[in-house]
Amino acid sequence: MTVLTHTHSKDATLLSRLHKATDALFDRIARYQMYRRTYNELNALTNRELADLGMHRSGIRRVALETARNV
Numbered sequence: 001m002t003v004l005t006h007t008h009s010k011d012a013t014l015l016s017r018l019h020k021a022t023d024a025l026f027d028r029i030a031r032y033q034m035y036r037r038t039y040n041e042l043n044a045l046t047n048r049e050l051a052d053l054g055m056h057r058s059g060i061r062r063v064a065l066e067t068a069r070n071v
Helices: 010-043 047-052 057-069
Strands: none
Touching: 010 057, 047 057
8 A cells, every 4th residue: 555645835835925925015116217217217208208209297207107007
């Protein structure tokens, strides 16, 4: 008779959770960097240049957030 015993390793679960948390952290950092880059670039434009793009200065934050969300 053969008996198969399967035990879960707590270390594997801990490593898996740590890996997921690290991935989430790096993803958040990448999104924040994209937000800041977009925000700074748009904010450096003149009101006329923003108007040429069909934007107003008040919409810079929204556009930067949308851009970062799509990373």
